[in-house]
Amino acid sequence: MTDPLDRPAPGTRPDDDTPEAAKPGFLPIETNWFDRLFISVVVWVALSLFWFRFIEPMGPSIWISNAIALALAALIITKG
Amino acid sequence: MQSRKLGWLLLAPTLAVLFLFGVVPFFYVIYVAFHQWNPFAANPEMIFNGADNFRQVVFDAGFLASLGVTMAFVFFAVLTELIIGYLLAQAFMKDFPGKAIFRTIHTLPLIMAPIIVGSIWKLMTTPSIGIIPHLLDSWFGYDLNIGQSAGAAFAITVIMDVWHWTPLVTLTLIAALVSLPPDPFEQAQIDGANKRQIFWHITLPMIAPAVVATVFIRLMDALRTVDEVLMLTGGGPGSATRYVGVHIFKEVFPRTNYGYGSAVSVIVLYLTIVVCWLLYVGMLAPRNTKKG
Numbered sequence: 001m002t003d004p005l006d007r008p009a010p011g012t013r014p015d016d017d018t019p020e021a022a023k024p025g026f027l028p029i030e031t032n033w034f035d036r037l038f039i040s041v042v043v044w045v046a047l048s049l050f051w052f053r054f055i056e057p058m059g060p061s062i063w064i065s066n067a068i069a070l071a072l073a074a075l076i077i078t079k080g
Numbered sequence: 081m082q083s084r085k086l087g088w089l090l091l092a093p094t095l096a097v098l099f100l101f102g103v104v105p106f107f108y109v110i111y112v113a114f115h116q117w118n119p120f121a122a123n124p125e126m127i128f129n130g131a132d133n134f135r136q137v138v139f140d141a142g143f144l145a146s147l148g149v150t151m152a153f154v155f156f157a158v159l160t161e162l163i164i165g166y167l168l169a170q171a172f173m174k175d176f177p178g179k180a181i182f183r184t185i186h187t188l189p190l191i192m193a194p195i196i197v198g199s200i201w202k203l204m205t206t207p208s209i210g211i212i213p214h215l216l217d218s219w220f221g222y223d224l225n226i227g228q229s230a231g232a233a234f235a236i237t238v239i240m241d242v243w244h245w246t247p248l249v250t251l252t253l254i255a256a257l258v259s260l261p262p263d264p265f266e267q268a269q270i271d272g273a274n275k276r277q278i279f280w281h282i283t284l285p286m287i288a289p290a291v292v293a294t295v296f297i298r299l300m301d302a303l304r305t306v307d308e309v310l311m312l313t314g315g316g317p318g319s320a321t322r323y324v325g326v327h328i329f330k331e332v333f334p335r336t337n338y339g340y341g342s343a344v345s346v347i348v349l350y351l352t353i354v355v356c357w358l359l360y361v362g363m364l365a366p367r368n369t370k371k372g
Contacts, residue, residue, distance in 0.1 A: 028368055030366040042357070056135070
């Protein structure tokens with residue numbers, strides 16, 4: 001866990017050797033681990049709401065959506 | 081090491097206030113959103129109901145309709161504020177007689193409480209006593225009645241928001257424009273660039289962070305508009321101006337449906353974050369140049 005007081009000033013980019021350095025992945029933007037976690041949460045919520053509205057009335061449980069979201073989160077965090 | 085301790089010590093009061101008034105209510109709203117809770121019902125206890133409130137939200141026609149009109153409101157209000165704010169900021173960059181007085185008057189709406197703004201606009205738009213219906217009738221023969229016309233009510237709420245918040249956009253854009261170095265502009269003029277080219281290729285890219293920050297602030301504010309609109313139209317006529325903030329207010333306070341209101345609030349917060357993030361990705365985020 002990086003000490004917040006050690007973080008670079010707003011508007012500056014972190015050095016490449018810091019733990020927060022952006023790394024290239026399949027996402028179209030440069031991301032650090034927190035960005036990818038954030039994107040995973042956004043995707044999870046969007047998928048859950050979509051599931052509630054369109055899929056769940058046909059029968060499949062929300063837990064399937066949660067499992068898909070978890071798999072997507074693992075993919076985004078490791079390869080994004 | 082000593083300076084780090086001192087840093088944390090100096091930050092502590094701010095962090096404590098942020099935690100108490102920001103983090104705790106945020107998690108409490110999420111907690112309540114997973115409960116059925118009506119403190120004035122026969123059973124005033126909080127009853128855990130899983131994600132049922134969220135299931136209810138996605139099928140709530142009233143909420144979905146309010147989301148649609150809110151998006152339209154945000155789009156028209158923020159875009160208009162940005163355009164007028166930029167033009168005014170450019171105007172204030174030049175010297176003209178009475179500039180200081182005009183700038184002061186132009187900033188006055190910012191210091192007014194939203195409920196006062198709503199009251200003023202209600203007085204100005206009330207048929208038979210309001211100045212706006214009177215002038216529109218005598219100049220164009222148009223009968224403005226925001227209690228009956230959904231389109232007029234929507235337009236007046238947008239105009240009211242633009243009137244109230246354009247000064248904020250102007251001030252932030254003035255700050256951005258003042259801080260720009262003169263060299264790229266002089267060089268572009270020497271190279272023969274016209275005003276439009278200078279705007280699109282130099283001014284706009286250089287003030288983009290300020291523009292995005294301003295849009296973030298206005299977007300977040302516009303998405304949670306309640307008091308002005310509640311005072312002016314009460315969300316009507318029908319549901320023409322029942323923006324999500326008004327929808328949540330009517331769900332939580334008159335109906336005391338706190339669990340459902342919290343779920344709607346969480347969804348609106350989620351949408352606000354997603355819209356701001358998409359805007360950031362579209363305009364500012366560094367692109368991934370390497371393929372992993």
